[in-house]
Amino acid sequence: MNMFKDFVLPPLVLTIICIVVSAALVATESITTPIIEEQQKAAADAARAVVLPGASGFELLSVTDMPEGGVDAYKATDGSGYVITAQAKGYGGQLKVMVGIDSNGLIAGTQVLENNETQGLGSRVSDASFMNQYVGKDSTLEGIETIGGVTISSNAFNKAVQNAYQVYGQVAGVAVAGNERDPITDEVKTQLFPDVTAFNRYAVEGEAYKAGNAGYIVVTSNAGFAGDVTTAIGFDLNGAVTGVVFTETNETDDYGEQYTRKSWREAQVGKTSADQLNLIAGATVTGDALRANFTEAFELLATLPEAALEYEGAAEGYNGTMTVYVGIDAAGTITSVRLGESGDDFVTKVEDEAFSSQFIGKTSTDGIETISGATMSSTAFIKAVDAALAAQKGA
Amino acid sequence: MKKNKLQILTNGIIKENPVLVLMLGTCPTLATTTSAINGLGMGVAATAVLVFSNMIISMLKSVIPDKVRIPCYIVVIAGLVTVVQMFVQAYAPDLYTALGVFLPLIVVNCIILGRAEMFASKNSVVDSALDGIGMGLGFTLALFMMGAIRELLGAGTIFGAPVLGTPISIFGVAPGGFFVFGCLVALVNKITKGKAIKKKEFSCAGCPAASICGQAQKGEC
Numbered sequence: 001m002n003m004f005k006d007f008v009l010p011p012l013v014l015t016i017i018c019i020v021v022s023a024a025l026v027a028t029e030s031i032t033t034p035i036i037e038e039q040q041k042a043a044a045d046a047a048r049a050v051v052l053p054g055a056s057g058f059e060l061l062s063v064t065d066m067p068e069g070g071v072d073a074y075k076a077t078d079g080s081g082y083v084i085t086a087q088a089k090g091y092g093g094q095l096k097v098m099v100g101i102d103s104n105g106l107i108a109g110t111q112v113l114e115n116n117e118t119q120g121l122g123s124r125v126s127d128a129s130f131m132n133q134y135v136g137k138d139s140t141l142e143g144i145e146t147i148g149g150v151t152i153s154s155n156a157f158n159k160a161v162q163n164a165y166q167v168y169g170q171v172a173g174v175a176v177a178g179n180e181r182d183p184i185t186d187e188v189k190t191q192l193f194p195d196v197t198a199f200n201r202y203a204v205e206g207e208a209y210k211a212g213n214a215g216y217i218v219v220t221s222n223a224g225f226a227g228d229v230t231t232a233i234g235f236d237l238n239g240a241v242t243g244v245v246f247t248e249t250n251e252t253d254d255y256g257e258q259y260t261r262k263s264w265r266e267a268q269v270g271k272t273s274a275d276q277l278n279l280i281a282g283a284t285v286t287g288d289a290l291r292a293n294f295t296e297a298f299e300l301l302a303t304l305p306e307a308a309l310e311y312e313g314a315a316e317g318y319n320g321t322m323t324v325y326v327g328i329d330a331a332g333t334i335t336s337v338r339l340g341e342s343g344d345d346f347v348t349k350v351e352d353e354a355f356s357s358q359f360i361g362k363t364s365t366d367g368i369e370t371i372s373g374a375t376m377s378s379t380a381f382i383k384a385v386d387a388a389l390a391a392q393k394g395a
Numbered sequence: 396m397k398k399n400k401l402q403i404l405t406n407g408i409i410k411e412n413p414v415l416v417l418m419l420g421t422c423p424t425l426a427t428t429t430s431a432i433n434g435l436g437m438g439v440a441a442t443a444v445l446v447f448s449n450m451i452i453s454m455l456k457s458v459i460p461d462k463v464r465i466p467c468y469i470v471v472i473a474g475l476v477t478v479v480q481m482f483v484q485a486y487a488p489d490l491y492t493a494l495g496v497f498l499p500l501i502v503v504n505c506i507i508l509g510r511a512e513m514f515a516s517k518n519s520v521v522d523s524a525l526d527g528i529g530m531g532l533g534f535t536l537a538l539f540m541m542g543a544i545r546e547l548l549g550a551g552t553i554f555g556a557p558v559l560g561t562p563i564s565i566f567g568v569a570p571g572g573f574f575v576f577g578c579l580v581a582l583v584n585k586i587t588k589g590k591a592i593k594k595k596e597f598s599c600a601g602c603p604a605a606s607i608c609g610q611a612q613k614g615e616c
Contacts, residue, residue: 005460006462009460010460010462010463011463013458013459013460013463013467014463014466014467014470017455017459017467017470017471018470021470021471021473021474022474024474024478025474025477025478028477028478028481028482029481031485032481032482032484032485032486033481035485035486036481036484036485039485039488043488
């Protein structure tokens with residue numbers, strides 16, 4: 001038996017081969033890595049330059065507490081704007097959109113990154129004729145027309161752009177139009193409580209109303225199969241469901257749509273927890289959204305008896321009437337202030353924490369300091385809060 | 396059994412087609428052939444690696460001790476694939492994007508190990524290179540055919556261009572892959588009148604695990 005040949009040589013050869021191959025890999029990597037990195041950066045920059053023409057280089061921003069739907073945010077190194085990627089749920093999964101926003105806060109360009117929408121229908125949101133509408137728009141996205149027959153995908157695109165603006169608002173430190181849904185209409189409130197005329201909104205996170213002395217309305221929303229499923233749920237004073245109204249739903253006919261039928265809605269009356277819902281087999285996604293809606297609604301409902309109600313106050317501002325919503329608890333203490341409508345130029349200043357936090361915990365507006373440079377607006381805001389306090393006392 | 400050069404080259408295409416006759420590399424074959432272009436990409440990339448690995452192993456055949464030959468082959472093949480991958484990524488990024496995950500997957504493609512063991516370790520460098528080209532062509536052809544059939548029937552397109560109206564989507568998923576694979580194997584058997592699979596040359600004795608298994612002499616695996 002040859003010791004060397006049988007026991008030393010095999011591992012030795014293997015080791016040598018490994019060393020040679022590793023050396024070859026190291027050599028190759030040292031040659032190719034800089035080229036690869038350069039190419040990847042150039043490719044990524046080129047992709048971003050498509051939506052923000054004129055910018056040459058970009059740097060990644062770290063966004064703490066990324067708003068919902070935000071993916072990443074880049075700032076042009078020459079300061080010409082931002083490129084933000086955001087997504088929203090479309091018909092075939094997440095629709096990912098890259099949005100270029102210039103230094104004036106207007107859209108410079110959009111690009112669909114991932115589109116799993118139906119070929120020939122939802123895929124049309126990638127068409128120039130649709131996306132070009134967005135160029136030059138600000139965060140309100142006013143005047144965008146959806147593609148006929150492609151509502152869900154168009155809405156998803158719009159939502160993704162709105163989400164991108166939320167990220168923009170955060171990284172650029174500017175105020176942008178919110179993408180919160182509109183409050184429910186009086187019609188919906190009356191549908192739930194036909195005998196009640198006075199509805200008061202609660203000053204809580206989320207949307208909830210006191211329906212006279214008859215009960216409560218809680219509005220919740222969660223992503224369903226095709227966009228958000230928003231429900232307004234009526235509760236009696238004992239916390240049992242009195243009615244359900246779907247204010248926003250695009251669910252598929254005969255699947256998720258079954259939930260919106262009268263028979264299902266009426267079957268939920270009297271339920272006192274989300275676990276008691278009758279869920280329909282075959283419409284799981286919509287069912288999950290509804291369960292989440294009811295769960296959140298019941299959670300919010302539990303806090304309402306202690307919560308402060310919101311009162312509206314108005315005063316003449318620099319440019320038209322300013323409305324302010326003030327949360328005032330039963331003891332008359334201010335718990336929150338929220339700006340409604342105003343045409344003033346510097347109105348975003350009154351939304352600053354430093355100004356608005358002065359009101360919290362007070363029972364009157366004595367000693368509130370106005371903002372220099374926005375005296376008219378801040379004075380109007382204080383007057384509007386006074387009006388809201390008076391409304392609460394009168395109620 | 397000395398074969399002439401042309402025979403070595405053409406062997407792999409039908410008579411010893413690695414996928415349809417030798418039944419090697421079934422896993423990547425089924426997984427990557429959802430479209431014609433994917434099958435073609437995988438085939439071309441594997442061919443390139445196969446030619447180089449056959450040549451290198453043929454050169455090293457007298458140096459590598461028998462006991463550690465399999466690990467040696469694997470190290471060489473894996474190193475080669477990684478080098479090729481890095482170069483393609485650096486100098487042909489478009490190709491790299493098109494091949495995607497198939498490039499690194501070549502490491503685990505047993506055709507390459509199989510040919511190293513069955514052919515390159517016993518033949519000259521030139522013959523090994525020719526065998527690599529031939530086998531690569533056979534692999535590419537088989538993958539392209541499977542990909543084309545599955546894309547046509549499963550998605551109604553060829554190279555992404557729409558051809559058929561209503562696709563049979565099961566062809567795009569695993570059962571359809573097995574079905575097309577079986578049909579192609581049957582077709583090759585028909586063409587070669589069943590002779591192809593009877594060749595002893597790549598039977599159990601040719602299996603990389605034959606020496607461990609010890610059943611090859613009995614004619615079973």
